[in-house]
Amino acid sequence: MILLTFNIITIEAECKTGVSVSDEERLKISIENTKAIVRILDIYDIKASFFVEISIAEKLRDLLKAISSKGHEIAFYNQKSDPGEIEVVKKNIQDLLEKQIKGIRQKDLKIAHESLKLMEFNYVSNIDNADILFPFKRLKRATDIVEENGLSIVPESISPYSQLPYNDFIFQLLPMKYYKNMVFETLKNDDFVLIYLNSWQFTDFGKYHFDVPVHRRFNSGKKMEDKLDVLLRWINEKEMATSRMKDYIF
Template identity: 80%
Template sequence: MILLTFNLLNIEADAKNGVEISDEERLKITENNTKAILRILDIHDTKASFFVEISIAQKLQNLIKAISSKGHEIAFYNKNSSLQEIEEIKKFTQDLLEKQIRGIRQKDVKLAQKDLKLLEFNYVSNIDNANILFPFKRLKRDTEINEEDGLSIIPESISPYSQLPYNDFVFQILPMKYYQNMVFETLKNDEFVLIYLNSWQFTDFKKYQFDIPFYRSLFLGRKMEDKLDALLAWINEKEMATSRMKDYIF
C-alpha cells in the first residue's frame, strides 16, 4: 500500500536581497501550490492525506473544504502550537467539515501522546528533519505501525535496500526511475510505503526569491509537479494500491 501525504505549511525562509514577503503572500503561495497538487491528484484519481499546519488552518477554510470535498483526508501538522490551540482548531475544523479529524503529524515539537489521545486523535505520524546529511544518520529503524497510549504510531518509511528514507528531500532529489525502483522493492518487504511532500516544494522559486540552501532549491516548482505526475502515472500503470492514512489504519 502507498500512503501519499502532503504537509501544508507556509515557507519560512527570508526573501533574498532584503525583499519582504508578507504572511498574506506566503499563505497565497501555499494555497496556489496546494491547488496544483490537487489538480495532479484529480488527473490520476488518487486520494491522499493533507496535514495542515495548525497556525494557518483557520485561514485556509475554503481550501480545506475543497480538499475534503474531493475525497482527501484532512489531518493536522503541529509545528509549535499548544494543546489548547490544537484543541480549538480541531473543533473548528471538525465543525467546518462535519467530519472527525483523526491524525496529527509532528516534527521538532512533539507533544505527549496521552495528551493527543485526550484530544481524540487516533493516530500520530511523526517525521524528522530532512537535511542533506539526514539519509546517512540512521541506517535502520522500525517500519511497523505500533499502538501506544491508545494511538496508532505511524513510522516514517525507509528503503530496506538503499536505506534511504521516504522524506520530502529524497523525493525531490532522486531520479524518478531510481525512486520508482525503491518503492517497488520496499513493497516487497514492507506492507506500506509512507511518502510525504511539503506544499512549499511546489513554489516557483524564480518568481519568489526566497533564500534557501542550494541543495534545497533543486528541482522545485514545476519540476516537482512533473515528478509527482510521473509518480502517480507509474503507480496507476503498475496498478499499485493507494490509501488515505485513516482508511489504511482503520
C-alpha cells in the first residue's frame, strides 16, 4: 500500500536582501501550492492525507473544506502549538468539515501520547528533520505500526535496500527512475510505503526570492509538480494500491 501525504505549511525561509514577503503572501503561496497538488491528484483519482499546520488551519478554512470535499483526509501537523491550542483548533475544524480529525504529525515538538489520546486523536505520524546529511544519520529503524496508549504510531518508511527514507528531501533529490525502483522494492518487503512532501517545495523560487539552499531549490516549483505527476501516473499504470492514512490504519 502507498500512503501519500502532504504537509500544508508556510515557507519559513528568509528573503534575499532587498526583498520581503509578508505573512499573508506566504499563506497565499501555500494555498496555491496545495491547490496544484490537489489538481494533480484529481487527474489520477488518487486520495491522499493532508497534514495542515495547526497555527494556520483556521486561516485555511475554505481550502480545507475544498480538499475534504474531494475525498482527501485532513489531519494536523504540529510545529509549535500547545495542547490547549490544538484542542480548540481541532474542535473548530471538525465542526467546519463535519468530520473527525484522526491524525496528527509531529517533528521537533512532540506532545505526549497520553495528551493526544485525550484529545481523541487515533494515530500519530512523527517525522524527522530532512537535511542534506539526513540519509546518512541512521541506517536502520522499525517500520511497523505499533499501538501505544490507545494510539497507532506510524513510523516513517525507509527502503530496506538503499536505507533511504521516504521524506520530502529524498523525493526532491532522487531521479524518478531510482525512486520508482525504491518504492517497488520496498513494497516487496513491507506492507506500506509512507511518502510525505511539503507544500512549500512546490514554490516557484524564481518568482519568490527566498534565500533557500541550492539543494532545496533543485527540482522545486513546477519540477516538483512534474515529478509528482510522473509518480502518480506510474502508480496508476502499475495498478498499485493507495490509501488515506486513516483508512489504512483502521
